[in-house]
Amino acid sequence: GAGVSQSPSNKVTEKGKDVELRCDPISGHTALYWYRQSLGQGLEFLIYFQGNSAPDKSGLPSDRFSAERTGGSVSTLTIQRTQQEDSAVYLCASSYTGIQTQYFGPGTRLLVL
Amino acid sequence: GENVEQHPSTLSVQEGDSAVIKCTYSDSASNYFPWYKQELGKRPQLIIDIRSNVGEKKDQRIAVTLNKTAKHFSLHITETQPEDSAVYFCAAKMDSSYKLIFGSGTRLLVRP
Numbered sequence: 488g489a490g491v492s493q494s495p496s497n498k499v500t501e502k503g504k505d506v507e508l509r510c511d512p513i514s515g516h517t518a519l520y521w522y523r524q525s526l527g528q529g530l531e532f533l534i535y536f537q538g539n540s541a542p543d544k545s546g547l548p549s550d551r552f553s554a555e556r557t558g559g560s561v562s563t564l565t566i567q568r569t570q571q572e573d574s575a576v577y578l579c580a581s582s583y584t585g586i587q588t589q590y591f592g593p594g595t596r597l598l599v600l
Numbered sequence: 601g602e603n604v605e606q607h608p609s610t611l612s613v614q615e616g617d618s619a620v621i622k623c624t625y626s627d628s629a630s631n632y633f634p635w636y637k638q639e640l641g642k643r644p645q646l647i648i649d650i651r652s653n654v655g656e657k658k659d660q661r662i663a664v665t666l667n668k669t670a671k672h673f674s675l676h677i678t679e680t681q682p683e684d685s686a687v688y689f690c691a692a693k694m695d696s697s698y699k700l701i702f703g704s705g706t707r708l709l710v711r712p
Contacts, residue, residue, distance in 0.1 A: 491643075518698060529606075529689060529704040530644070537698065578643065585698030588634065591643040 489513065491592035493579050499598045500569055508564040508595045512581030519562050520580045520589060521554060530578065536562060537585045569599045602627040604692050606703025614711050619680050621706045623690035624672040630692040633673045634700070635664060639686045647688075648675070651695070680710045 492511045500506050512519050521533040532546040536556040547553070551569075556562040566573055576596050580589040603626040613619050623633075631652035636644035650657045650664045650673065657664050661680075666673040673692075677684055690703040 520698075520700075530702040532699060532701075535698055543699075582698075586632075586695060588646055588649070589700060591636075591645070593643045 491579055491581050491590055493577075493592040493595050495595060496593065497596045497598075499600065501600055502571060503568055505565065505567045506569055506597065508566075508577050508597070510562045510564070510579030510581075510592060512560065512562070512579070513590060516581035516583055516590075517559065518582040518585040518587070518589075519556060520582075521562070521564050522578045522580065523548075524576045524578055524594070526575070533564070533577075535585070566597075569597075571599050573597060574599045602630055602692055602699075602701040604690060604701050604703045606690050606706055608706060609704065610707045610709070612709045612711060613680055615680060615682060617680055619677045619684070619708055619710075621675045621688055621690070621708070622672060623674070623692075623703050624670075625692040625701075626671070627692070627694070628668075628671060629694050631695050632693050633664070633666060634691050635675050636689045636691065636702075637686045638689065638705075644689060677708075680708075682710050682712050684708060685710045 519536045522530040535543040551567045554564045576594040578594045579592040582589045606623045634649035637647045638644040663676045687705045691700045
C-alpha cells in the first residue's frame with residue numbers, strides 16, 4: 488500500500504518568510520510524528536499527534552514552529568519567520584498506534600537563504 | 601529522560617567483512633529497540649528491532665543483540681556488501697510510550 492508521503496520534497500525560501508510542510512500518513516495510522524534532521528545529524532523529535540488527543544509539542548524548538556493535524560489524517564508543519572538555522576530535512580512518520588513501528592516519509596529538504 | 605548514545609560515528613569495512621554498531625541507553629524502563637537504515641537522500645527504513653524479552657534476533661545477514669543489565673544493544677551485519685553503505689540509527693523507547701529516542705547515527709561505508 489501507499490507509504491507516508493510528504494510535500495514539497497524541496498523548499499527554498501528567504502529568511503523571514505513562512506513555510507508550510509505537508510505530511511500524508513499511511514491510511515489508518517492514528518499516530519503521526521514530525522522530526523527534524525540537520526545535515527549529518529540524528530533525528531530530533533518535534534511533535535506527536537495521537538488521534539484526537541492533545542498533541543505533544545515538547546520538541547518544538549521555538550514558538551515560530553507549529554503543527555496541526557486535520558481530521559486525524561493530514562498534518563501541516565508551519566515555520567513562521569524562517570531563520571537560516573531552520574535549514575534541515577523535516578521528516579514525518581506515522582504508526583498504527585503510538586506504540587507501534589514508525590514508518591517514515593521521504594522528508595522535505597528546507598533551505599533558508 | 602531517555603538518552604541514547606551510538607558508536608562509532610563512522611565505520612569503514614571491506615566488502616565481506618562484518619560491521620558492528622553499538623548503542624547504550626540510559627532509561628532502564630526502555631524495552632523496544634529498533635534500528636533504521638537511511639541511504640543517502642532517502643527516508644529512514646526499519647531494518648530490525650528487538651524487545652527486551654529476547655537477547656538476540658537475526659534476519660539473514662543482520663542481527664541485533666541486547667544486554668539489559670548493561671543497557672546496551674548492538675547491530676551486527678555479516679558478509680557486508682556495498683549496498684549496505686548507509687547511515688544506521690538506533691533508537692529506544694518504552695513499550696508504553698510513543699516517543700522514540702534516536703542515537704546520532706553511524707555512517708557505514710563498505711569498500712568494494
